[in-house]
Amino acid sequence: MTKIFNDPSEFSDDQLAGFIDLYADRLRQVPGGVVALRSGGPQVAVVVGGGSGHYPAFAGLVGPGFASGAVVGNIFTSPSAAQVYSVAKAADQGRGVILTFGNYAGDNMNFGIAARQLNEEGIDTRIVVVTDDIASAPEEDKRRGIAGDFTVFKTMGAAAAAGLDINDVERVGRAANASTRTLGVAFSGCTMPGAREPLFTVPAGHLGLGLGIHGEPGIRDEPLPTASELAQVLVSAVLEQAPDTAGNRIGVILNGLGTTKYEELFLLWGVIAPTLRERGFEIVDPEVGELVTSLDMGGCSLTILWLTEELETYWSADAYTPAYRKQREPLRTLDTSPQDFVADSVDPERVPEASEAARELAETVLAGARTACATLQEHENELGAIDAVAGDGDHGRGMVKGASAALQTAEGLADAAGAGWMLRAAGRAWAARAGGTSGVLWGAALEAAGRALSDDTERFGPEDLEQAISSFTRAIEELGGASVGDKTLLDALVPFTTELSSSLQRGTAAPDAWRAAAEIAARQAAATSELAPKVGRARPLAEKSLGTPDAGATSMALILAAIGRTLEFSPTSEQ
Numbered sequence: 001m002t003k004i005f006n007d008p009s010e011f012s013d014d015q016l017a018g019f020i021d022l023y024a025d026r027l028r029q030v031p032g033g034v035v036a037l038r039s040g041g042p043q044v045a046v047v048v049g050g051g052s053g054h055y056p057a058f059a060g061l062v063g064p065g066f067a068s069g070a071v072v073g074n075i076f077t078s079p080s081a082a083q084v085y086s087v088a089k090a091a092d093q094g095r096g097v098i099l100t101f102g103n104y105a106g107d108n109m110n111f112g113i114a115a116r117q118l119n120e121e122g123i124d125t126r127i128v129v130v131t132d133d134i135a136s137a138p139e140e141d142k143r144r145g146i147a148g149d150f151t152v153f154k155t156m157g158a159a160a161a162a163g164l165d166i167n168d169v170e171r172v173g174r175a176a177n178a179s180t181r182t183l184g185v186a187f188s189g190c191t192m193p194g195a196r197e198p199l200f201t202v203p204a205g206h207l208g209l210g211l212g213i214h215g216e217p218g219i220r221d222e223p224l225p226t227a228s229e230l231a232q233v234l235v236s237a238v239l240e241q242a243p244d245t246a247g248n249r250i251g252v253i254l255n256g257l258g259t260t261k262y263e264e265l266f267l268l269w270g271v272i273a274p275t276l277r278e279r280g281f282e283i284v285d286p287e288v289g290e291l292v293t294s295l296d297m298g299g300c301s302l303t304i305l306w307l308t309e310e311l312e313t314y315w316s317a318d319a320y321t322p323a324y325r326k327q328r329e330p331l332r333t334l335d336t337s338p339q340d341f342v343a344d345s346v347d348p349e350r351v352p353e354a355s356e357a358a359r360e361l362a363e364t365v366l367a368g369a370r371t372a373c374a375t376l377q378e379h380e381n382e383l384g385a386i387d388a389v390a391g392d393g394d395h396g397r398g399m400v401k402g403a404s405a406a407l408q409t410a411e412g413l414a415d416a417a418g419a420g421w422m423l424r425a426a427g428r429a430w431a432a433r434a435g436g437t438s439g440v441l442w443g444a445a446l447e448a449a450g451r452a453l454s455d456d457t458e459r460f461g462p463e464d465l466e467q468a469i470s471s472f473t474r475a476i477e478e479l480g481g482a483s484v485g486d487k488t489l490l491d492a493l494v495p496f497t498t499e500l501s502s503s504l505q506r507g508t509a510a511p512d513a514w515r516a517a518a519e520i521a522a523r524q525a526a527a528t529s530e531l532a533p534k535v536g537r538a539r540p541l542a543e544k545s546l547g548t549p550d551a552g553a554t555s556m557a558l559i560l561a562a563i564g565r566t567l568e569f570s571p572t573s574e575q
Contacts, residue, residue: 002296008194009401012052012074019059023322026063030090032083035069036062042093044160044169045069048153049084049111050101051077051394051435053190054213057149057292060323066157067321068093074401075192075295076214076392077436078106080443082428084114088125096124096166100153100173102145102213103131106437109479113440124166128152128173132182132303134241135210135219140178146213147255147292148180151305151315158314176311181241183234184301186211186218190258190294192384192393199393209233213257213294214392231271234302239279243306249282251305251315256290257297265289265300272302285316291324351417354455358418361453361460362410365419368563369410369426373403375562376555383551390533390545395438399555402434402442418455423447423468438552441476441489448475462504462513473497487531487545489552496521496560511567518560525549525557 005011020029027034033049048058049071058070069091073079088097099115101107111127118125131140132148145152156173164172186208189198200216202208207225208218225233254269256262269288276283284307292301307315319326354362376383376399383396406426413422424447431443452471453464473493482488484495496517503513528550 002191002193005193008192009397011193012072015052016059016072019322026320026322027059028090030069030086032079032086033070033072034059034062035087035090036064036067038093039064041163042095043068043163044095044166045088045091045093045097046153046156046160046169047071047084047088047091047097047099048101048149049073049079049087049099050104050107050149051075051079051214053295054293056290056321056323061150061153061157061321063319063321065161065317065319065321065326066324067153068157068160073435074394074398076394077398077434078104078110078439080432080435080439081110081113081117082432083435084111085117088114088118088123092123096126098126098128098156098160098166098170098173100128100130100149100156102149103129103141103143104145104214104437105480106435106440109437109440110435126166126170128156128170128177130177130180132177132180133210133212134181134183134237136212144212146182146184147253147301147303148177148182148305150253150255150287150291151180151251151303152176154319155311155314157319158317161317162314172310172314175308176305179243179246179306179308179311180303181238181243182301182303183209183237184211184213184255184257184299185209185230185234186257186297186299187224187260188298190297192295192397195384195393199388207299211257211294211297211299212392213292214394216390216392227268228271231268231275235272235275235279238302238304242304246306247308248280249284249307249312250276251284251307251312252276252286253291253301253303253305254286254288255292255301255303257299257301258290258293259296259298260300262289268300284312285326351413352421352455354416354418354421355458357457357459358420358453358455359415361419362413362417362422364567365422365426366410366414367566369403369407371562371566372559373400373407375558376400376403379555379558383555386548386554387551389548391551394436395551395555398434398436398438402430402439405429405433406446418453419460420450420453420455423450423453425450437480438489438555441480444479445472445475448472462510465510466501466504469497469500482534485531485534487528487533487550487553489550489556491528491531491550492521492525492553492556492560495524496556511564514560514567515564518557518564521560522557525553528553
């Protein structure tokens with residue numbers, strides 16, 4: 001259990017402040033993460049990232065020979081697109097940027113949005129996604145990224161340090177990912193800061209096979225084997241998934257996940273190493289220790305990188321970071337002179353003029369934001385528990401952080417902004433603060449709803465509400481790529497939108513139409529317990545998800561019901 005914290009919701013920011021103070025001689029903090037002090041000439045910037053809770057990944061791997069910067073999200077939560085953009089801008093040295101991260105929906109969305117923005121600004125930006133977890137999916141491109149993050153990040157960082165151009169650094173990263181396989185096991189679950197119970201439990205005398213590094217439980221529980229038996233399980237499973245062109249020289253990582261003692265890892269390595277050698281493999285620069293963790297999870301993972309001559313060069317190359325050092329010759333002196341880091345090229349936008357009707361409608365938006373935020377705070381633990389069944393348990397906390405940021409922004413615009421502008425600003429705040437899949441979806445949806453409402457309008461009617469909700473829903477459908485029946489928030493939102501539109505077109509008053517549609521959303525959210533997830537992080541654990549409703553659909557239904565109660569008493573509810 002995580003015992004040292006102040007406000008659990010600020011844990012990731014607080015720990016980063018201490019980390020930066022400790023390593024200020026080699027790193028600089030920028031909005032969204034950290035970047036390395038530069039040494040030598042300009043090089044391709046390799047920017048790694050993801051949620052907190054995995055140290056040394058990701059900030060601990062920033063330095064010469066490794067990453068140029070790391071984007072730091074909340075615990076087990078994708079950083080926002082704004083954070084990715086900020087760190088990448090700061091890390092760019094004029095030779096292009098490669099964004100690299102594990103294969104999770106929120107990371108793909110947020111890093112992808114940032115990459116598009118960087119490319120539009122003339123910064124050549126590429127993406128290399130890590131897909132090493134053999135337990136998460138049979139198809140390589142659908143697999144999660146776990147401890148194999150380390151091998152891909154390391155080889156790309158070394159290639160960049162060697163002076164390769166962006167095409168070759170990207171090629172090295174993709175080759176490393178295609179040659180990396182990992183399998184992990186859990187002995188005990190991990191606990192979020194402030195939580196009293198772990199995200200999942202492993203039955204006594206058992207292990208969870210195929211766990212994820214965000215606290216996702218294993219695909220099945222098995223009796224706890226001896227060290228020799230565990231070594232055989234890990235080695236055999238990983239070797240069975242060897243790439244077609246695999247040779248006999250391999251880089252190997254035996255990774256601890258948080259609370260497995262080093263002595264236990266050394267003991268296990270004492271069985272794994274001879275087992276690999278007996279099978280004809282030559283082990284090159286093996287690593288045993290905590291490299292990609294999961295808070296206080298008990299467990300370990302085995303990663304094998306099949307080496308080509310080129311990959312071996314970069315796998316064995318020097319590196320100097322806060323958490324990882326490999327040195328065959330003295331490092332060049334770091335440049336400790338002050339450097340200007342660009343966090344954001346967008347100037348704060350002036351609040352545009354709004355009609356009286358738009359400002360009055362903004363009062364309703366603000367009331368709804370307050371009610372939604374209070375509702376999410378009330379149900380935070382419940383939503384986290386639902387999400388933990390087949391996910392990482394962060395949904396409640398992420399929604400509270402997003403809604404709180406949106407509310408704070410909306411309150412700052414009270415009496416000045418129209419409803420459209422308020423929704424757009426709240427959406428940006430939600431996405432920037434919450435991160436993760438839900439953060440980017442809610443942020444984009446609120447912005448879309450805001451764009452659908454013109455702040456020049458002198459009178460708002462049912463057709464404006466219908467257009468705003470339709471835009472909100474359409475943004476989530478297009479960005480998330482899911483459909484009704486996939487066990488996502490759309491299973492509650494789409495029926496709500498359909499019923500609301502139909503009721504409004506029949507002439508039903510907006511509050512009554514909203515309330516009736518929200519009741520349908522609640523029923524459909526509950527019905528997701530009968531569905532198996534088809535997209536997102538929970539998909540590999542579909543069987544575990546059966547019998548439990550979707551967390552996103554549940555939170556959506558709670559928010560819609562809460563807003564409906566606000567509309568009943570709103571001074572503009574007759575519109």
